[in-house]
Amino acid sequence: MLPSSLLFSLAYNIATILAYSPTGDYAPGKVSCPSDASFVREANALSSQESEWLDKRHTQTQPALKEFLTRAGISDFNIEDFFDDASSNITIGLAFSGGGYRAMLNGAGQLSALDSNTRNANELGLGGLYQSSTYLAGLSGGNWLTGSLALNNWTGIEDLVYHDEGDGVWDLSHSIFDEGGWNIFKTLGRFSAISKELSAKKSAGYKTSITDIWGRLLSYQFFGSNNEASSGLTFSTIKDTEIFQSGYVPFPISVADGRVPGTFIINLNSTVFEFNPFELGSWDSSFKAFTDLQYIGTPVNNGEPTSDYCIQGYDNAGFVLGTSSSLFNQFMLQLNTTGITGLLYDIIEDFLAGLSDADDDIAVYNYNPFYNTTFGSSETALKSDDLYLCDGGEDLQNIPITPLLQPEREVDVIFAFDNSADTDDxxxxxxxxxxxxxxxxxxxxxxxxxxYVPDTNTFISKGLASRPTFFGCYSSNLTELSRTPPLVVYIPNTPYSTWSNTSTFQMQYSNDEKYTIVQNGFEVSSRYNLTIDSDWQKCVSCAIIQRELENTKQEQPAECQQCFDKYCWDGSLDTSGETYSYSLNATSGL
Structure with a gap:
């Protein structure tokens, strides 16, 4: 049974309008082009749709933030005066790292501690912070969390993890590659259905990659088996739901990396792409463009359709989630690591053989929606017929922070939830x-x-990787940067009540494992249910208001100074030359 601290009441009961592919299935379909069809814009401002949505969202987040700050009870801090004097709305971003099911489950618990609809979150966690947040970014396993929420009509964590009858949306009791368990015919039937779906996409004139298979498997796991796992569901459907249109939920962003055709190098100069409810694109100078997400797959030249029809349905929901986590394509190609044996092994191996090639870790998007655009500097990629995207963590930025750093979004504070597997443990x-x-x-x-942040050895030796740490606390110390960045609240996975640091490639979890890891995530966000620090809510509130205090030249409350003394990185580095490993204790974990 799910621990009581995570029992939800359903937060929302708002009608939804689901947008599917015109074919009603996985294959994209032809539609009439809009009269003003020009799908690409320069990435020099927010889209008009995002700007309009932000006005609605802020009418929800600011009252929620007032309530959150009131409950925290910072002494000598007048909340009404603070908001009356504010230069702008406070914008909060939440970012959930990759790391497979470990990241998804830990992230679910971490997010539940931020949700005022979680039982005891207001008293023992950071309840209301989720309602106060504007942006919700996910990558790979973290994106399975954020995508599951958004594409299941913003259901609560309870419905994803647990039901009175059944196992919730996230049934992980069997490997995603062997969903039928002892029932081999169920598994074979699933792969047969996926094969037909990929054939339909090919027949429509589009290339397929192993990411298509991976995305369909994810859809069965996250969207249920009804209607062939919502085979025609699109990522852009999020913008059509009433709950999103009304600004009741955060703005979801899925992150992927670009890869130049014919290369195998992913580094810090690789282009970071984002999928959001309205657009696909990148702020980076290499592309510096966004395109209308619901029309990707349309043959274009500099954003203009080159035929008398347009395409919809290419932004399949599972395909987008699979793109952000395409690292698992490599796992699919190593069937000996999946636990599958016998006849099923032979059938799946044969199924994958026709798709395996040198680009097996990427997702192929054709036609390239940015073909021949002139805003970016990457001529090779912009002249390619196809757009190649891959797992958003391959450039080592496993927490999807980049979309939240864009000056146009004016984010004040980022909560960075790190469920990565950077160490042997x-x-x-x-x-x-x-x-x-x-x-x-x-x-x-x-x-x-x-x-500024320290090196990884300092992170471990000074305990910054096993407890929350604030970075960029005082803008006066950041004047050598190009501008003042958001304050970053770093919250790493730490095992408190269970050993939550499972392998990225663990593909099967019992219900007890699932529940206890989610519970541990709640404890990570709440500083072990506020038992490690009873002032944790207060200190988080201080981080949230800090940039606005600086912008309006208001004095920092004394209690906030005390919190910053406790949680802000002091700038020191470990220069001993020793290499450190984890040594968890009662105040950091098991």
């Missing part, structure tokens, strides 16, 4: 923050500024 060591810090100097970023 499958625990994070801050490597993702180091990569994002270094990337701001790589020349490709859109004036991204990120606070």
């Amino acid at each position: 499958h625990l994070p060591d801050g490597a993702s923050l180091v990569a994002t810090y270094e990337r701001q100097f790589a020349g490709i970023a859109n004036d991204n500024a990120f606070p």
Whole structure:
């Protein structure tokens, strides 16, 4: 049974309009082009749709934030005066790292502690922070979490994890590759259905890759088996749901990396792409463009359709989630690691053989929606017939922070949930923050500024990788950066009540494992149900208001100074020359 602290009441009961492919199935379909069809814009501002949506969202987040700050009870801080004097709305971003099911389950618990609809989250966690947040970014396993929420009509974590009858949406009791368990015919039937779906996409004139298979498997796991796992469901359907249109939920962003055709190098100069409910694109100088997501797959030249029809349905929901986690394509190709044997092994191996090639870790998007555009500098990629995207963590930025650093989004504070497996014990060591810090100097970023962070050895030796840490606390210390970055609250996975650091490639979890890891995630966000620090809600509130206090030249409350003394990185590095490993204790974990 799910621990009581995670029992939800359903937060929302709002009608939804689901947008499917015109074919009603996995294959994209032809539609009439809009009269003003020009799908690509320069990435020099927010889209008009996002700007309009933000106005609605802020009418929800600001009252929620007032309630959150009131409950925290910072002394000598007048909330009404603070908001009356505010120069702008406070914008909060949540970012959930990759890391397979470990990241998904830990992230679910971490997010539940932020949701005021979780039982005891207000009293023992950070309840209301989710309602106060504007952006919700996910990558790979973290994107399975955020995508599951958004594409199941923003259901609660309870419905994803647990039901009174059944196993919730996330039934992980069998490997995704062997969903039928003892029932081999169920598994074979699933692969047969997927084969037909890929054939239909090919017949419509589109290339397929192993990511198509991976995306369909994810759809069966996250969207249920009804209607062939919502085979025609699109990512852009999110924008058509009433709950999103009304601004009741955060703005979801899925992150992937670009790869130049014919190359195998992913580094900090690789282009970071985002999928959001309205658009696909990149702020980076290499592309510096966005395109209308619901029309990708349409043959275009500089954003203009080259035929008398347009395409919809290419942005299949599972395909987008699979793109952000295409690292698992390599796992699919190593069937000996999946636990599948016998006849089923032979059938799946044969099924994959026709798709395996040198680009097996990528997703192929054709036609290239940015073909022949002129905003970016990557001529090779912009002249390619296809767009190649891959797992968003392959550039070492396993926490999807880049979309939240864009100056146009004016994010004040980022909560970075790190469920990476940077160490032999499958625990994070801050490597993702180091990569994002270094990337701001790589020349490709859109004036991204990120606070100073230490090296990974210091993260471990000083305990920063096993407890929350604030980075960029005082803008006066950041004047050598291109601009003042958001304050970053780093929250790494730490095992408290269970050993939560499972392998990225563990593909099967019992219900007890699932429940206890989600519970541990709640404890990570709540500082072990506020038993490690009873002032944790207060300190988080101080991080949230800090940039606005600085912008309006208000004095920092004394209690916030105390919190910053406790949680802000002091700038020191470990120079001993020793190499450290984890040593968890009662205040950091098991």
